[in-house]
Structure formats: structure tokens, C-alpha cells
Amino acid sequence: MPCCSTARTSACKSTLLRCINLLEPVDDGAVLLDGEDISVPGLDANPVRRRIGMVFQSYNLFPHMSVMDNITLAPVRAAGIPRRDAETAALALLERFGLSDKAASYPDQLSGGQQQRVAIVRALAMGPEVLLLDEITSALDPELVGEVLDVVRELKSTGITLVLATHEMGFARDTSDVIVMLDGGRIIEQGHPRDVLVAPRTERARQFLQRIIDSGRL
Amino acid sequence: MNDSASRRARYERDRRRRSLLVATASTGLVVALVVLLVPRMPRWDRVRESFFNGERFRDSFPRLLEAFVLDIKIFLWSVPCIVVVALLVAVTRSSRSPVLFPMRALAVVYTDVMRGVPVILWIYLIGFGVPGLGLDRPWNSPLIWGSVALVLTYAAYVSEVFRAGIESVHESQRAAARSLGLGNAQTMRHVILPQAVRRVVPPLMNDFVSLQKDVALVSLIGPIEILRQAGVDKSKFANFTPYIAAAVIFLMITIPLTRATDWLLERERRRTTGTRVR
Numbered sequence: 001m002p003c004c005s006t007a008r009t010s011a012c013k014s015t016l017l018r019c020i021n022l023l024e025p026v027d028d029g030a031v032l033l034d035g036e037d038i039s040v041p042g043l044d045a046n047p048v049r050r051r052i053g054m055v056f057q058s059y060n061l062f063p064h065m066s067v068m069d070n071i072t073l074a075p076v077r078a079a080g081i082p083r084r085d086a087e088t089a090a091l092a093l094l095e096r097f098g099l100s101d102k103a104a105s106y107p108d109q110l111s112g113g114q115q116q117r118v119a120i121v122r123a124l125a126m127g128p129e130v131l132l133l134d135e136i137t138s139a140l141d142p143e144l145v146g147e148v149l150d151v152v153r154e155l156k157s158t159g160i161t162l163v164l165a166t167h168e169m170g171f172a173r174d175t176s177d178v179i180v181m182l183d184g185g186r187i188i189e190q191g192h193p194r195d196v197l198v199a200p201r202t203e204r205a206r207q208f209l210q211r212i213i214d215s216g217r218l
Numbered sequence: 219m220n221d222s223a224s225r226r227a228r229y230e231r232d233r234r235r236r237s238l239l240v241a242t243a244s245t246g247l248v249v250a251l252v253v254l255l256v257p258r259m260p261r262w263d264r265v266r267e268s269f270f271n272g273e274r275f276r277d278s279f280p281r282l283l284e285a286f287v288l289d290i291k292i293f294l295w296s297v298p299c300i301v302v303v304a305l306l307v308a309v310t311r312s313s314r315s316p317v318l319f320p321m322r323a324l325a326v327v328y329t330d331v332m333r334g335v336p337v338i339l340w341i342y343l344i345g346f347g348v349p350g351l352g353l354d355r356p357w358n359s360p361l362i363w364g365s366v367a368l369v370l371t372y373a374a375y376v377s378e379v380f381r382a383g384i385e386s387v388h389e390s391q392r393a394a395a396r397s398l399g400l401g402n403a404q405t406m407r408h409v410i411l412p413q414a415v416r417r418v419v420p421p422l423m424n425d426f427v428s429l430q431k432d433v434a435l436v437s438l439i440g441p442i443e444i445l446r447q448a449g450v451d452k453s454k455f456a457n458f459t460p461y462i463a464a465a466v467i468f469l470m471i472t473i474p475l476t477r478a479t480d481w482l483l484e485r486e487r488r489r490t491t492g493t494r495v496r
Contacts, residue, residue, distance in 0.1 A: 021397050050399035060394035064412050073408055074398035119394075126398060 012185040013165035014057075017132045020163065021054050033130070050078060053123030057135040059115040061107040061122070067094070068103045071122045079126060086125070093121045097151055113144030117151055130161045137168060169212050173197055181205050267457075274459035278451045282463050285447035289433045290471075292361070292443070296369050296433070297426060303373035308380035309406060325377075332374030338435050340367040345439035364436035372429050379421050383414035420486055423479035427472055434468075444468075 018024040020031050022038065022045040031039040038048045062070050068090060075086040094100045097117050107115055116136055123131060133152065137145040149171055156162060156175055166172055172179060172193065179196045181189035189196050189205040200206050256262060310318065310325040332340070344367040349358035356362070387410050395405040437446035444464050451460035 018393075023393055023396060045396075046399050046401055049397055052397075054394075054397035056390060056394060058390060060390045062391065062394070062409055062413075064416065074395075074400055077404050077408060078399040078401070122398070 012182055014134050015185070016182065017054065017134045017163060017165055020130075021049060021052050021132055023054075046078065050074075050126050051128055052130045052132060053126060053128035054132040055116070055119050055123050055134065055136050057138050059107070059112070059119045059139075061115055061119055063107050065106075066103070067099070067105050067107070067110075067118050070107070070118060071125045074122070075125050090121070090125055093124055097121055111144060112140045113147045116140065116144075116148050120148075120151055120155075124155075128160070130163065131155065133162060133164045133166075135165050135167070137166070169197070181208065183208070269458045269462055271457055271459040274451075274455055274457045275463050278448070278460040278463050279467075281451065282444050282447055282460065282467055285442060286444040286467050288441060288443040289430075292365055292368070292433045292436060293430055296365055296372070296429065299365075299369045300372045300376055300429070303369060304376035304380055305411075307373060307377035308384060309411070311377070311381055312384045312406075312410075313402070315402065329374045329377055332371050333378075335371075337368070337371045337432055338438065340371050341435050341439060343367070344370070345436070360440040361436070364439050364441065368429065368432065368436065372425065372432075376422065376425055379418050379425065380414065382421075383418035384410055386417055387413045417486070420479055420483040423475065423482060427475045427479065430472055430475065431468060 015024060019026050019039070022031075022043075025041075026039040029039075030037045033048065033051065061067075062073070065073065068087065071090040071093070072083065072086040075081040075089070076083050081089075091100065091103065094103055097120070099114065099117055099121065102110060102114060102118070107118070110118065116139075120131075120133075120136075136152075137148050140148060145168070149168070152162065152164070152171075153175060164172065164176065174193075176193055178191065179189070179193045180187055181196065181200075183204055188202050189200050196205070197209065200209055259265075307325045307328060310321050311329075313322060341364050345360050345364045348363045348366075349360065352358075384406075391409055391413070392405055395409040396402075400408070434443065434445040437443050437449075442450075444467060448460040448464040452458055
């Protein structure tokens with residue numbers, strides 16, 4: 001179920017994603033994955049994180065490793081998949097996202113869009129059930145945003161659950177099933193894009209939308 | 219286009235030539251002053267005789283070179299030990315698990331104590347103290363315990379260099395590794411450490427240049443290495459020239475090492491800091 005959260009800066013979109021992935025402790029409430037509470041204290045986070053992939057705003061590729069090693073590190077070390085199988089799978093993923101000639105390159109040698117696509121492939125290589133995308137286009141040149149969003153669209157068609165923190169309102173409207181608007185760590189609006197973006201119920205959400213429409217981003 | 223390029227090249231060439239001229243002239247002036255003035259000092263003859271005696275130099279030099287082999291040996295077996303101990307300490311200090319708190323505290327105490335006391339004192343304390351426990355040969359050798367003292371003190375300094383490297387790796391790298399399901403130790407081993415170590419190689423070289431010199435301190439508890447041998451020669455001939463010869467031998471190693479370090483530092487700086495400001 002593709003879902004999308006959007007809000008102004010510092011409204012805690014990233015914190016929400018980091019909590020889902022257990023990178024930050026949850027103060028209140030619970031994170032349910034397939035009905036199972038994964039936020040209980042003392043739970044071993046590593047197996048859970050393998051089911052939840054994450055892609056970051058600034059790519060966070062490992063600069064000392066080739067693209068191939070970036071992708072196979074976790075499958076080999078954390079999931080215990082034999083290296084040769086992991087590499088075959090990685091090559092297939094690279095092929096699918098038009099990066100097959102980049103396997104031996106290092107992150108520095110790639111454009112921002114390519115790096116972000118590699119980061120998505122790296123997350124996918126663990127076969128996650130959920131993929132968290134944290135403002136993955138915010139650090140990119142406008143011209144490169146498209147190629148990364150195309151990848152997200154393709155991912156959506158595979159049926160994987162996506163949680164997207166974004167300022168790309170148009171993209172959010174066209175791709176998501178649910179939009180959640182956050183303000184100061186609280187949900188102020190939640191629902192199908194048709195409802196949330198057309199007829200918001202709270203005053204706060206109306207102001208926010210008005211500003212986005214005024215700036216021509218929707 | 220071409221014209222302005224050649225004009226710039228000419229300008230740069232002139233500037234280079236001028237700074238070379240200034241450097242040569244000022245160096246020449248200083249050397250000339252030393253050469254002219256020092257021999258006019260009242261006791262110069264005696265100093266020349268006891269510190270710069272050519273015959274004594276030629277006589278001692280090969281013997282000292284032979285003794286220097288021991289310094290190099292101590293250096294060579296100490297370095298890997300230092301790296302291993304320092305890495306363990308640095309990784310312990312950078313760990314975040316609450317369970318490891320006692321280990322972290324121990325590592326802090328260790329670095330503080332080892333760095334807070336002069337190397338030479340550790341060499342005396344460990345080098346005389348431990349064999350004094352009545353260990354059997356070869357475990358009572360001052361060579362072993364002198365080296366242990368060097369390893370323990372230098373590991374404390376080097377661990378701080380490693381720790382600085384570990385802390386210089388951005389938190390987002392850890393976030394990326396952990397989000398993929400890698401554990402704490404795996405993250406450290408495969409993601410953090412390789413980047414950290416690469417960054418600290420140049421400052422590390424600095425520590426190893428100074429270790430190369432401090433190896434001579436082990437002579438104070440017995441082993442006949444270069445400094446000790448120079449002392450023996452000095453006493454035998456009542457002449458200080460062997461010390462000059464020993465200094466020359468040290469420089470033969472430390473200068474190339476220092477140059478190499480600077481070169482590495484410069485390369486690292488150029489790699490990491492973009493366009494250079496003139």
C-alpha cells in the first residue's frame with residue numbers, strides 16, 4: 001500500500017521514517033509491521049530492519065566500496081547469502097534500473113541520480129517488504145529528479161509497500177494511495193490524495209496547501 | 219585565448235624564478251654567517267675536535283649502523299602490535315552499547331594513564347619491574363619488556379588517532395549500514411573502520427616517525443642498540459663524534475619518512491578540500 005507523508009520542514013517526517021526503521025527509539029505509540037509490534041523495547045532490531053529498506057536524502061552510499069560491494073554487503077554479511085548468488089541478484093537489479101554498466105564504479109564517479117538509484121537497489125537487495133524513502137529527490141538537480149521518480153513509479157507497480165517523505169506534491173498526489181500530513185510531530189490530515197489535497201478538514205492543512213499552490217508546486 | 223594563456227604562463231614562470239632566487243639568497247646568507255662566525259668562537263677548535271672528528275666518524279659509523287639494525291627490529295615488531303592494541307582500544311571507546319560501559323571506562327583510564335606519564339618512565343617501570351618478578355629466560359629480556367612499554371604507550375596515542383578517524387565518519391554512514399540490517403560490529407568492521415583508517419594514515423605516520431626515534435630509549439634498560447653503542451664509543455675514545463654519527467643515521471630514516479608523511483597529508487588535503495586558494 002503506497003503511502004506518502006508530507007509536511008513542512010522540521011515537521012518530523014524523517015523522524016517518523018527513522019522510528020519505523022528503529023533507528024530512533026519510539027517515545028509513544030507503536031509501530032506495527034504485518035500486525036506485529038516491532039517497537040517493543042528489547043526487540044532485536046536487525047532482523048526487523050532487513051524487512052524494512054530505507055533510502056536517504058543524501059544517498060549515504062559507502063564511498064570506499066564499488067557499486068557492487070555497496071549492494072552485496074548486507075545480503076552477504078547480514079543475511080548470509082553466498083557471495084556469488086548475491087552478485088547475480090545484484091546484477092539483475094542493476095540491469096532492471098539501467099545501471100548494469102556501473103557495477104564496478106565507485107559512488108564518486110556517478111551522478112546524483114545514479115547514486116540515488118544505486119541506493120534504492122541497495123535497499124531492494126535485502127528483499128524488504130516495506131521501503132522507506134526519505135526525501136530521496138531533495139538533494140538532486142531538477143533534471144535528475146525525474147529519473148529517480150520513474151524508479152519509484154516502477155517500484156509501486158511491483159506491489160511493495162512504499163512510505164515516502166516528500167515535498168514533491170504533484171508526484172505524491174499522482175502516486176500515493178494515502179497521504180499523511182504532519183505538523184510538529186502530529187498528524188493533521190490523513191486520507192486519499194483526492195480528499196486530503198482537495199478538501200482538507202483542518203485550518204492548518206488548508207494554509208499549508210494554499211502556500212504550496214501559491215508557489216506553483218501543485 | 220592562446221595569447222592570454224601564454225602570458226599567464228610567462229607571469230607564473232617569472233614569479234617562480236623570483237621566489238627561487240629569494241629562497242636561495244636567504245639560505246646562502248644564513249649558511250655563510252654560520253660558516254664565518256662559528257669558527258671565530260673561542261673554543262671552536264676543541265669542539266671541532268671532539269664533535270666533528272672525521273677519523274672517529276669513519277671508525278664508528280659501520281659499528282653504529284650495525285647496532286641500528288636492532289632499533290629497526292624493535293620498530294618493526296612494535297608497529298603491528300601498536301596498531302592492533304590501538305584499534306581494540308579505539309573501537310572499544312567508540313562503542314555505544316550500554317553493556318560495554320565498563321570496557322569503555324577501562325579504555326579511557328588506559329589512554330589517560332599511558333599518555334600522562336613520560337615514555338621513558340614506562341620503559342624503566344615495565345622494563346625493570348616485570349623481569350624483576352623472577353621470570354625465566356627468555357621472558358626476562360629487557361628487550362621484550364622495553365618493547366612492551368613502547369607498544370603500550372604508543373598504542374594509547376595511536377588509539378586516539380584512530381578514534382578521531384572513527385568519529386570523523388559521518389553518522390549517516392552508520393544509519394545506512396544499520397538500516398540494511400547490519401549489526402553494530404559488522405557496521406564498524408565493514409563500513410566505519412575502512413573509511414576511518416584511510417583518513418588517519420598521514421597523522422599515523424607522524425606517530426611512527428616519533429616512535430622510530432623513541433626506540434632508542436630502550437637502550438636505557440640494557441640492549442646495545444645505536445644510542446648505547448654510540449655511548450660506548452664515546453667513552454672509549456673520549457670523543458663525542460659517535461653521537462653525531464648516530465644522529466646522521468637517524469636522519470637517514472626519519473627524513474624520508476617525514477617527507478613521505480607530508481606528501482600523504484598534502485595528497486589527502488587536495489583530495490578532500492576542492493579548489494585551492496592561493
